[in-house]
Amino acid sequence: MNTTNPQLSIPAIRDASRRLVRELGFMKPTLAGTHLPASAVHALIEIGENGISSAAELCDVLCLEKSSVSRMLRKLIDNGELIETCAERDGREKQLTLSAKGHQTLAAINQFAYAQVSNALINMPASAQSKVQHGLSIYGEALAASRKKVHPTVFPVEHGVNIVRGYRPGVLGRAVEMHARYYAGFAGFGHFFEAKVASGMAEFAGRMDKSCNQLWFAMREAQVVAVIAIDGEDLGSNIAHLRWFIVDDEVRGSGIGRRLLSEAISFCEQQQFSKIQLWTFRGLDTARRLYEAAGFVLREERPGRQWGEEVMEQRFSRPVLGGQL
Known part of the structure; x- marks a missing residue:
């Protein structure tokens, strides 16, 4: 396990970080010689140079919440810096590109930043320049790794249990086993x-590479103990389908199911679905209380055999970001 080098001073690193923030201009209302705030400058760089094309991706890259990114993007679109179009593969997804004005702004940003870095390098020995590049890169990656231990890819729920987002070998088979048993x-x-x-x-596994589909599972040691998925395609009409929600008996009542459901709802908000829908059946009272506590409402109840035995099937739905039930 890595440990902190006792010869390093954490207060000194903090002081240097604050100086960087001040000298680079992040304390000012605008950045890089533009009329734009720092978040907007970074958004233009990510969209124009790094291939970011959606609000959800920007949330992850800029470490900002969806509401903040949405407001910032709306201002950039209204100011003519960005163009928003429907993605070819899915009309529900909005794709972001730079306008002609946005390209001009990005060129000015790059020119300003290049001069800023060049002028700083002149004031240090040549032998130190590569160390600065290497050190800043490592430090940035370490800060990101530290943040991601908490959210969103892998984060602790309670002692010995983590929630993981995305596919991992064995998770699908384990989910089927838990459901069957x-x-x-x-x-x-x-x-x-x-x-x-x-x-x-x-x-569903064959479609998990699409941004509208996602899977989460809880791990205790090497064992999957809970699973949930959002299928953003099969229902159509911009409706998210909550599927395969299961919690193992050994951890039921621990709060893991509630946390998985919360992650799934947050994902649906990021993807800007109109609502979330799920099918269950009468008698699963614990699950129903969990759904209703999260804002789901029973919309339909009827006898059916979609799972092989006749039960009283129930359809619950929940609006997302002002959508309709």
Whole structure:
């Protein structure tokens, strides 16, 4: 395990970081000789030079919340710096590109920043210049790694349990197993149900590279103990489908399910879905309380056999960011 070098002074590093922030101009209302705030300058650089094309990606790269990014992007669009269009692969996604004015602004930003860095390098020995580049790169990566231990990729829920976002080998098979075992005992579901879950997850796995689809699971030691997924495609009409939500008996009631559900809802807000929908059936009272506490409302109830045995099927939905039920 890495430890802090006792010869380094944390107060000195903090002091140097503050000086960098001040000298680079981040304390001012605008940055890089433009009329724009720092967040907008960084957004133009990421969109124009690093291929970022969506608000969700900018949230991750700039470490800002969706509401802040949305307001900033709206100002850039209104000022003619950005153009917003529908993505070719999915009309629900908005794609961001620089306008002609935005390209001019970015060129001015780069010219200002190049001069700023060049003038600083002149004032240090040549032998130190490569050390600055290397040190700043390592320090930036270390700060990012420290932040990501908490949110969003892997973060602690309680002692010995972490929530992980995205695919990991074995998670799909474990999710199918948990569903089959639990619902066999609770509702008498058999091989039809297990096969339906397995085939559905296999089909979904082939679409997980798309930004509108995501999977989360909770890990305790090397064991998957809870799973949830958002399918942003199968229902259409900009509706997110909450699927395969299961919590193992050993950790049920620990708060892990609530945290997984919260992560899924936050993702749907970032993706700007109109609402979230899920199917369940009568009798799963603990799950229903969890859904209703998170803002879901029962919209439909009817007998059905979509899982192989007749149950009273229930459809719940929840609006996202002002959407309609």
